[in-house]
Each structure stands twice: as C-alpha cells, then as structure tokens.
Amino acid sequence: MALTLLTVFAAAVLTHNMALTYLLGMCPFISLSRSLRTASGMGIAVVFVVTLTAIINWPIYNLILVPTGTELIYYIVFIIVIAASVQLVEMIMERFFPPLQAAFGIFLPLITVNCIVLAVSLFMVIREYNYLTTVVFAFGSAVGWTIAIVIVAAINEKLRLIADIPKGMTGPGIIMVILGIIALSFLGFAGVVNL
Amino acid sequence: MKKLQELLHATARLKLFKPFAAVFETLEGIIFGPTEITAGAPHVVDNIEIKRYMTVAIIALLPSTISGIVFFGWRVLLMIIASYVAGGIVEVAFALIRKREIEEGFLVTGLIFPLILPPTAPIWVVVVGSAVGVFFGKEVFGGTGRNIFNPALVGRLFVTIAFPQIMSASWQKPFSDAITTATPLASYKSAGELTGLMDLLMGSVAGSIGEVFRIGIIAGGIFLMLTKVANWRIPVSYLASVALFSWIGNLIAPDLVAPPLFQLLAGGLLFGAMFMATDPVTSPFNHESKFIFGGLCGLVTVVIRSFSGYTEGVMFSIIFMNALTPLIDHFVLKVKYRTAK
Structure with missing residues (x-):
C-alpha cells in the first residue's frame, strides 16, 4: 500500500507531470513564471487548493453522486466546490498574507479556472482511485506543477540578466520553448514509474 | 598575409x-585572429576571447573526431559537414536578420552534434537535429553565451524523441558494416551481459561516433581541464556520483543496476561529462553549485539507465540539470550570503 502511494506520488511528479506532460494550467504558468517569488507563492496556493478540493470532491462523488445515480452533474459539482475553496484561500490570504495577495492580483481568483484543479478531480474519477490514493495523487500533481513553475521562473530570472531574445519570442513564446525542452528531458523518466 | x-x-x-x-x-x-587586445574586464590584458575557448575545445575534441572517422569511415566527415552547413545557415540567417555578429560558439556545437549521433544516422537527421538545436537551443535565447540549454544536446534529444526507430537501430561496431541495436548498455539491459572493460576503453564496441574511443575522450577532457576551459569540479563530481549510486544500486538490485566500473565506461557518460556538462554557459557558476550539478546529473543518469525505457540517460540528465542550473545557483548564493552575514 505504502509502495503504491509512493509510486503514484512519483508518477504524478515525474512521468505524469501536470505542466510538462499534460500541458495543463498554462495560463497562470505563463503569467506568473516571471519571478521566483510569485511563482513559489502561486505554487503553494495551488498545492493547497488542489489537495483541498480533492479531499472534498472524492466523498461528494463517491458517497453522494454515485449512490443517488447523479454522476451526470459531476462537472458542475466539482466546479462549484473548487470555486468555493478558492474563495476560502483568498479570504485566508487577505487576512494573514496581504503582500502575497497583492502580488497575485487577479491570478488568485483565477486558480478557479486553473485546469489542473479540475483535471485532478476528473482523473480521480476516470482512474477510480480510492480516497488515500486520490489525496496523494492530488498532492503529487500540484507539487509537480509547482516544481515546473519554479524551475521556469528561475530560468526566466536568469534570462532577464543574460539573454537577448528576439522581439517576437519574448514573454509567452520563450516560456513555451523552455517548457518544451524541459518536457523533452522529463520524457527520459518514461517507464521509471507508471500510473 | x-x-x-x-x-x-x-x-x-x-x-x-x-x-x-x-x-x-x-x-x-x-x-x-583578433587584432585588438581588450583592455577591460572580463579578459583583462590578454587577447583571449571566446575564439580561444572554442579553439581549445575543438583541439580537445580532435581525438574523438579522428577516431570516429577512422572507426566508422568517411561518412562521418560528411555528417560533420552536414551539421556545420545546417547549423551555419540558421546561425548566419539570425545574424543577418538581427544585424549581429556571427558568433564562433557554433563551431563547437556543430562538431559535437554529429559526434553524439549513431554512426549510420541518415544525413537528413543530422541536418534536422543540428538546425533545431541551434535554432531552439541557442538562437531564440540570443546566441552564444546566452543559452540555458546545451544546443547540441537539444538537437540530439529532439531527434531521439522524434525519430526513435532510426536512432535506436543505427548503431554499428567499428570497422564493420553490420548494423546492430546492441550497444553495451542495451545488451546489459536486455540480456544482463557485461562488455569487457578493455573493449570499452579501446572503443571496439557499438556506440555514438565520438563516444567509443574512450582513451581519446579522457585525454581530451584532461587537456580541457588543464587549460581551465572546463572546470574539473563538474566531471569529477558527475563521474563520482555515477560510481557511488551505481555501486549502491548494484548492491540492492544487481539485475537492474549495472556495476560501477562498467557504468563509468559504457555509453556516452565520459563524453557527456567531459565535453557537454562542463559547458561554462549552461552549467552553474558557483563552485558549490558545480558539485551539486554534477552529483545530481549522476543520480539522474543512473536512474534513467536502470529503470526507464531508455538505455542511455546522459543526455536527459544534462538537459534536466541545465534546466535546474539557475535554481541551484539562486539557492547556493542565498545560503552563502546568509552565512557571510
């Protein structure tokens, strides 16, 4: 059991990385990977929200929707849960970490539409995970996404010092190129762990 | 004159x-050669510039290049020319359109790239890989000295992923025309078969063009380190960490992880550690982070070689660590700054 959990975690971080394998959560990825500080802040917020929503969504799906035969509406239910928990995170941040909240600006509410939050809940349904696996998978996916955004943010900070990027490639363009090359190198781990 | x-x-x-x-x-x-002697930093009073770095690197690569041509025939020379032409066109096009100088960094990239290809790789693969490597690995970042990833490895990685069949089935033993899929690492993975260490050293095994004559690589690498073009910390920590992790792995799971001496000599490890991981642009600039860089490279190499679907992990590990380089530098600087206070 512990081994399966470890495998799921490693797979979610390395071989099935949300940002590098599925290319999910790109909007916040591109806008917030300019500096290490905001990137790691966003990463922590995503880890928190993703794990929290998975913890709430699993019982709702398996204990309420499945027994009552209303799996049809799981998209709507998941989205509502996600929106509510993002609201919660925002209120906590506003109260305790105002500078961080100011740095996020519009992007914190945008976690609602960060694809990986919904993707984790949907993967948990498709792959028929049990409760513990779901939590570990959600945590691992969010950690993998955070690692990716922090790596790219550090590269971006270095690029600002040394690079001389052609006009058309600045901003999102160069980030997509960097992401692509990192994704190529992550392919090397294919087969190390499987879901 | x-x-x-x-x-x-x-x-x-x-x-x-x-x-x-x-x-x-x-x-x-x-x-x-350069006509002016620079007066200011970073080259204080010598007339050294990027060109001399590149010349030293090319001299260090000569044993591998010549042995490649001797072992695998004149076709290798054709591949080198193809790589230079394809990459050169991209380089010159960027320089002309952006009105910059043409930079000499390309001379090394264009030579390294064919050396890390299988000897019978089609010429068009060389052309595509070299062009992609120079374009996406270097020019979009602004050219020599501004890139994050090693351009030759970006090209190699791209062709490995894009044309897997061609890349895995075009190996050749030196002095023979028979095409084989069995590089030493591959035959260990499929049959648990260890190739003799002497064969590995002299290069009478299948492998990439530049990687088989390992005595020449070691000589070239030592020359690079003595002239201080490459920093000794990276190859030493890289090789040491491969030896350490494969020793531990071999104790725990002997049928998955190959023994350390074999791992050190097999595959592209020596070539990668001497010539590609040491690239001063894409590796960290602190002494401490260089050790971390080399150590993690070794760990990733052993993990990919032993557990993943790929037989060789050197190129993945170096690109992976190129990506982590800014992060390592950032944290090492932070820790150093704190202790200094």
Whole structure:
C-alpha cells in the first residue's frame, strides 16, 4: 500500500507531470513564471487548493453522486466546490498574507479556472482511485506543477540578466520553448514509474 | 598575409556586400585572429576571447573526431559537414536578420552534434537535429553565451524523441558494416551481459561516433581541464556520483543496476561529462553549485539507465540539470550570503 502511494506520488511528479506532460494550467504558468517569488507563492496556493478540493470532491462523488445515480452533474459539482475553496484561500490570504495577495492580483481568483484543479478531480474519477490514493495523487500533481513553475521562473530570472531574445519570442513564446525542452528531458523518466 | 586582410576589408566595404558585413567579419576573425587586445574586464590584458575557448575545445575534441572517422569511415566527415552547413545557415540567417555578429560558439556545437549521433544516422537527421538545436537551443535565447540549454544536446534529444526507430537501430561496431541495436548498455539491459572493460576503453564496441574511443575522450577532457576551459569540479563530481549510486544500486538490485566500473565506461557518460556538462554557459557558476550539478546529473543518469525505457540517460540528465542550473545557483548564493552575514 505504502509502495503504491509512493509510486503514484512519483508518477504524478515525474512521468505524469501536470505542466510538462499534460500541458495543463498554462495560463497562470505563463503569467506568473516571471519571478521566483510569485511563482513559489502561486505554487503553494495551488498545492493547497488542489489537495483541498480533492479531499472534498472524492466523498461528494463517491458517497453522494454515485449512490443517488447523479454522476451526470459531476462537472458542475466539482466546479462549484473548487470555486468555493478558492474563495476560502483568498479570504485566508487577505487576512494573514496581504503582500502575497497583492502580488497575485487577479491570478488568485483565477486558480478557479486553473485546469489542473479540475483535471485532478476528473482523473480521480476516470482512474477510480480510492480516497488515500486520490489525496496523494492530488498532492503529487500540484507539487509537480509547482516544481515546473519554479524551475521556469528561475530560468526566466536568469534570462532577464543574460539573454537577448528576439522581439517576437519574448514573454509567452520563450516560456513555451523552455517548457518544451524541459518536457523533452522529463520524457527520459518514461517507464521509471507508471500510473 | 596583410594584403589579403586589406583586400578582405575592401570587399567588405563595398556597398553590394553591406548586408553580409557579419559574414566578412567572421571570416576575418577565423583567418587572422583578433587584432585588438581588450583592455577591460572580463579578459583583462590578454587577447583571449571566446575564439580561444572554442579553439581549445575543438583541439580537445580532435581525438574523438579522428577516431570516429577512422572507426566508422568517411561518412562521418560528411555528417560533420552536414551539421556545420545546417547549423551555419540558421546561425548566419539570425545574424543577418538581427544585424549581429556571427558568433564562433557554433563551431563547437556543430562538431559535437554529429559526434553524439549513431554512426549510420541518415544525413537528413543530422541536418534536422543540428538546425533545431541551434535554432531552439541557442538562437531564440540570443546566441552564444546566452543559452540555458546545451544546443547540441537539444538537437540530439529532439531527434531521439522524434525519430526513435532510426536512432535506436543505427548503431554499428567499428570497422564493420553490420548494423546492430546492441550497444553495451542495451545488451546489459536486455540480456544482463557485461562488455569487457578493455573493449570499452579501446572503443571496439557499438556506440555514438565520438563516444567509443574512450582513451581519446579522457585525454581530451584532461587537456580541457588543464587549460581551465572546463572546470574539473563538474566531471569529477558527475563521474563520482555515477560510481557511488551505481555501486549502491548494484548492491540492492544487481539485475537492474549495472556495476560501477562498467557504468563509468559504457555509453556516452565520459563524453557527456567531459565535453557537454562542463559547458561554462549552461552549467552553474558557483563552485558549490558545480558539485551539486554534477552529483545530481549522476543520480539522474543512473536512474534513467536502470529503470526507464531508455538505455542511455546522459543526455536527459544534462538537459534536466541545465534546466535546474539557475535554481541551484539562486539557492547556493542565498545560503552563502546568509552565512557571510
């Protein structure tokens, strides 16, 4: 059991990385990977929200929707849960970490539409995970996404010092190129762990 | 000699050749060397510049190049020319359109790239890989000295992923025409078969063009380190960590992880550690982070070699660690700064 959990975690971080394998959560990825500080802040917020929503969504799906035969509406239910928990995170941040909240600006509410939050809940349904696996998978996916955004943010900070990027490639363009090359190198781990 | 230089200058000044000024400047630089001695940082009073770094690197690569041509025939020379032409076109196009100088960093990239390909790789693969490597690995970041990833490895990685069949089935033993899929690492993975260490050292095994003659690589690497073009910390920590992790792995799971001495000599490890991980642009600039860089490279290499679907992990590990380089530098600087206070 512990081994399966470890495998799921490693797979979610390395071989099935949300940002590098599925290319999910790109909007916040591109806008917030300019500096290490905001990137790691966003990463922590995503880890928190993703794990929290998975913890709430699993019982709702398996204990309420499945027994009552209303799996049809799981998209709507998941989205509502996600929106509510993002609201919660925002209120906590506003109260305790105002500078961080100011740095996020519009992007914190945008976690609602960060694809990986919904993707984790949907993967948990498709792959028929049990409760513990779901939590570990959600945590691992969010950690993998955070690692990716922090790596790219550090590269971006270095690029600002040394690079001389052609006009058309600045901003999102160069980030997509960097992401692509990192994704190529992550392919090397294919087969190390499987879901 | 002087008259020739003046003639070149005169041609370069003609209106007709204005858009190609960069080409002439490079020609002059390659043929005559730098004329001015720089006065300020970073080259204080010597007339050393990127060019000399590149010349030293190319001299260090000569044993591998020549042994490649001797072992695998004249086709190798054709591949090197193809790589230079394809990458050169991209480089010159960028320089002309952006009105910059042509940079000499390309001379090393264009030579390394064919050396890390299987000997019977089709010429068009060389062309595609070299062009992609120079374009996405270097030019979009602004050219030599501004790239994050090793351009030759970006090209190699791209062709490995894009054309897996061609890349995994075009190996060849030196002095034979038979195409094989069994590199030492591959035959260990499929049959648990260990190739003799002497065979590995002398290069009588299948492998990439430049990686098989390992004595030449070691000599070239030591030459690079003695001239201080490559920093000794990266190869030493890289090789040490491969030895350490494969020793531990071999104790725990002997049928998955190959023994350390074999791992050190097999595959592209020596070539990668000496010539590619040490690239001063894409590796960290702190002494401490260089050790971390090399150590993690070794760990990733052993993990990929032993557990993943790929037989060789050197190129993945170096690109992976290139990506982590800014992060490592950032944290090492932070820790150092704190202890200094």
